[in-house]
Amino acid sequence: GTTLAAAANLTGRWFGTAVAANKLADPVYAGILNREFDVVTPENEMKLDATEPRQGEFHFTNADRIVDHALARGARVRGHTLLWHAGLPGWLQGLSGAALRQAMLNHVTGVVTHYRGRVHSWDVVNEAFADGTSGRRRDSSFQRTGDDWIEAAFRTARAADPGAKLCYNDYNTESWAHAKTQAVHRMVQDFRARGVPIDCVGLQSHFGSGNPVPADFRTTLRNFADLGVDVQITELDVEGSGQAQADGYRRVVRDCLAVPRCAGITVWGIRDTDSWRASGTPLLFDGRGEEKPAYHAVRSALLGG
Ligand code: G3I
Numbered sequence: 323g324t325t326l327a328a329a330a331n332l333t334g335r336w337f338g339t340a341v342a343a344n345k346l347a348d349p350v351y352a353g354i355l356n357r358e359f360d361v362v363t364p365e366n367e368m369k370l371d372a373t374e375p376r377q378g379e380f381h382f383t384n385a386d387r388i389v390d391h392a393l394a395r396g397a398r399v400r401g402h403t404l405l406w407h408a409g410l411p412g413w414l415q416g417l418s419g420a421a422l423r424q425a426m427l428n429h430v431t432g433v434v435t436h437y438r439g440r441v442h443s444w445d446v447v448n449e450a451f452a453d454g455t456s457g458r459r460r461d462s463s464f465q466r467t468g469d470d471w472i473e474a475a476f477r478t479a480r481a482a483d484p485g486a487k488l489c490y491n492d493y494n495t496e497s498w499a500h501a502k503t504q505a506v507h508r509m510v511q512d513f514r515a516r517g518v519p520i521d522c523v524g525l526q527s528h529f530g531s532g533n534p535v536p537a538d539f540r541t542t543l544r545n546f547a548d549l550g551v552d553v554q555i556t557e558l559d560v561e562g563s564g565q566a567q568a569d570g571y572r573r574v575v576r577d578c579l580a581v582p583r584c585a586g587i588t589v590w591g592i593r594d595t596d597s598w599r600a601s602g603t604p605l606l607f608d609g610r611g612e613e614k615p616a617y618h619a620v621r622s623a624l625l626g627g
Contacts, residue, residue: 326606326617327360329624330586333579337624338400338588340365340557343384345596346391350611354592361442362392363400363556363588365598370404371411373433377425380432389440400556400588401437403445403491404430405475407462415463423467427478434482443554445491445524446479447472453494457505472509473518480519491524491556497536498545510549522552527574528590530561530604535570540577547583557590559597559604560616568619571606575623 330337338361345351355362366372367385374380392399405426417425434444450472452460464471472490479488490510495503506523513520523546529535536542546553555578560570578584591597595609606617 324621324625326358326621326624329621331360333624335578335584335624336361336398336586338363338397338586339592340402340588340590341388341392341592342596343367343387346387351592351596354607354611356395360397361400361586361588362388362397363402364388365402365591366409368401368403368433369406369409370414370429371409374414374429375411377413378428380436382436389437393440398442399437399440400554401433401441401444401486402556403448404433404479405446405464406448407460407464408449410463418463419467422463423471423474426464426467426471427474430475430478431482434479434486437486438483439485441483441486443487443489443522444479444483445556446475446488448491449493450490451492451495451502451505453502455501457501457508473513473516476513476519487521487552488519489522489524489554489556490520491526493526493528493557494533495523496525496527496529496539496542498538498541499536503542507545507549510546510551514549514551520551522554522585524554524556526557526590527555528557528559529570529574530602535560535573535577539574540580543577543581543584547581552583552585553578553581554585555587558587559590559599561599561602561604563603564615567603568615571616572619572623575620579623 326337339359340363342365452458459465543553591605593607594603594605
């Protein structure tokens, strides 16, 4: 039958997954990866603690394994992520002010330069906005260097690889009714108005019973697209099982297909046993690598069903 990537390609889109370097040697895992997906996101291997464990000493071995694997098979790579408040190495936690700003931009330049021409889209900044109704930035050491840290990161990334698409990525930004969503939208609108380089917005899309696929998801996708950026669904998973889970996945695919600038969908892992969620069954393949009802719902929705 048609694979997820082949079905997505018929609509001009891609279909990706998060990948862990230490699983590439698992033949079941690699078999599904190579068959079904045409975009790959390293799940942890490009994060700051992995790529710059000591200041100025870059380490790309694990991320390179994923990138080489993907490019050798004609797949593309989403780079995740250059700057995130979580998972910061000790050396960086000790910095503030101008020294932190300098180290931050040096990190962006070092990583983006290493992957110049090989990464299709970068999550330049991840999760910089606060939850709740304030619409404010999240407090973080980066944020304390000044409100302009995000645009400085985007300009630096553009200079290091003018061919890569530059994305802002976040969670709880799927519902248009959410204050956080509208705050991110205002930032992107401001960047576009002032010529700050930004090409895409990533909506992580971790869904479950506590946060079902919102009825206004499509509105959010449209409103971002109307700013002249692509939207990408970057970390999709839907907690649950059976037809209820399949329905959630189907709605996400249909909402993406309804918006021409929704460029592609990435699921956050291959088998349920690969998921970051400690328990549960949020993905498209079960622990044995068998296709679940959610898999068939995604594929048929991509094919217009
Ligand atoms: O690899 C080490 C292992 O050597 C060690 O023994 C073990 C003990 O804790 O930890 C292992 O590293 C863990 C790593 O996952 C690999 O399994 C880290 O502790 C753990 O923190 C890390 O979790 C990742 C998490 O981000 C934090 O970086 C998840 O795999 C990853 O799925 C998750 O992904 C995030 C996105 O980047 C951003 N959006 C939310 C999403 C889900 O939380």
